[in-house]
Amino acid sequence: MIPFLCAAPLAYSQQLPPQVVEQALRESRSSDQRAKHDxxxxxxxxxxxxxxxxxxxxxxxxxxxxxxxxxxxxxxxxxxxxxxxxxxxxxxxxxxxxxxxxxxxxxxxxxxxxxxxxxxxxxxxxxxxxxxxxxxxxxxxxxxxxxxxxxxxxxxxxxxKVVGKIHFPHERDEFDGPKQRKAIEHMAVLRLREGNIERLEHFFNGINHSELQTSGGDWALDIIMDAMRPLDQDSQTEASWREIHDAIKIWQKQLPNSVFARLAEARYLFHYSIFEAQQGGSFATIRQASERGLELMQEIPKTSPAWYDTMIRLQSITGRPADEIAPVFQEGLRKYPDYAPLAIVLGQCFVKGGENGRQICAEILEELQSTNQGGLAAQMLRKIYFDGDFPDIQPRVNLDTVELAIRAAVVKWPDSYELRSDLGLLAVTIGRRALAAEIMRGMENKWCRRTWRGREDIAIMLTASPTPPRVEPTRTTSL
Known part of the structure; x- marks a missing residue:
């Protein structure tokens, strides 16, 4: 009788969820053993x-x-x-x-x-x-x-005070690239919130001067400008938005001649306009914030590439026409031809601008690729793809141009697993699986799991195969 009663729970426990078994094991131990165990x-x-x-x-x-x-x-x-x-x-x-x-x-x-x-x-x-x-x-x-x-x-x-001398090494795994961006963003917004103006100003100026990029080609200047808003977990409250704006005003008061203190407010107003729109704010409030941002831009010298992409963002959100936005982009590209955020933000503006905007976006991609700016074209495509807008321009884009742009980006930023993982998925999407296998070769266990979620079998095949797999789709592997 007793052995039977003891055996039954043991047999039943094998079918219990692991956490229930774990709890039973903890409770069967003495208090000293339990502390060490759990x-x-x-x-x-x-x-x-x-x-x-x-x-x-x-x-x-x-x-x-x-x-x-x-x-x-x-x-x-x-x-x-x-x-x-x-x-x-x-x-x-x-x-x-x-x-x-x-x-x-x-x-x-x-x-x-x-x-x-x-x-x-x-x-x-x-x-x-x-x-x-x-x-x-x-x-x-x-x-x-x-x-x-x-x-x-x-x-x-x-x-x-050596921000202008640092650089990011090659990525060791799929986490390096995203965490480089997150660290840059948090260093900027946390220094702003704590009121450490001296370090904040040095951070902005050093990054602007050195043209610091992550190993995947993301410009640190764009990242810190984009950080002029509440941290993600705080971004839904008016109080957190006021805190950031008040901190920017303190920055301006302490350093009235700071270009970046003024640019920070303009970028903040862009973000705040989007926040108000997402929260169902009134059109008047949204318009007031974005127009105020444009007014500020007229007073800020064009001494940084951040001026141009901030201006394009504000022009876009206030509904300025393409013929007003294009000259800003062209001037910025002439002065800062390698500044990828310019192409990225322009693509974001036009791809959501109806049929004409999408056609212009496709023409910009062709123009960039034909003028040895394939890396910029690939970064623009990458952003459009992960924003979910690629199907809108795919019928208008020459896929050979897309492939050339992807190859140019991998040559320009060879040390980024994240970039290769992202562009590999884009290559698969356009039916260039052999290209994906080529750029992802040697990335076994280093491809981005979040990017390839639901397509893990394809990523494993592409990164493990010593030679490019067949381009034709198979029964067992699908997008």
């Missing part, structure tokens, strides 16, 4: 949030406890997992979460040397580790690490 994720979350070097000893003790089991699991995990699957490999993910907390703690204080051992372990032993929240949210450890590495570098450059 508190690593909770502790890692606390250490990560507090970023206090005084917790280093506790983190080391936790790593010593979990590392033997984690290292045994490391060879069998070759991709990110679901929250449920991760419960079966908890030691592996616990180790990654603790290592992330340790690396971030040291990076936050600029102590890169002390962070290096934790970073190396994440990259070599726990590249697919995740933090696991009780609500089943996960955070990819390596993705978070990339963000903190770039923030550390940028903050150090601001502190030492």
């Amino acid at each position: 508190d690593f994720q909770t502790a890692a979350k606390y250490w990560y949030a507090s970023r206090n070097p005084k917790h280093a000893e506790d983190m080391d003790a936790a790593l010593k406890s979990v590392m033997p089991a984690a290292l045994r699991l490391s060879p069998v995990i070759n991709n990110f997992q679901s929250w449920e699957t991760a419960q079966k490999y908890k030691a592996y993910h616990d180790a990654g979460a603790i290592l992330l907390a340790k690396a971030y703690t040291y990076l936050y204080f600029g102590d890169v040397k002390k962070a290096e051992p934790a970073i190396e372990l994440i990259e070599t032993k726990f590249p697919y580790s995740m933090t696991l929240a009780e609500n089943r949210d996960v955070l990819w450890v390596r993705e978070a690490l990339r963000y903190h590495e770039h923030c550390c570098m940028l903050y150090a450059a601001m502190s030492l």
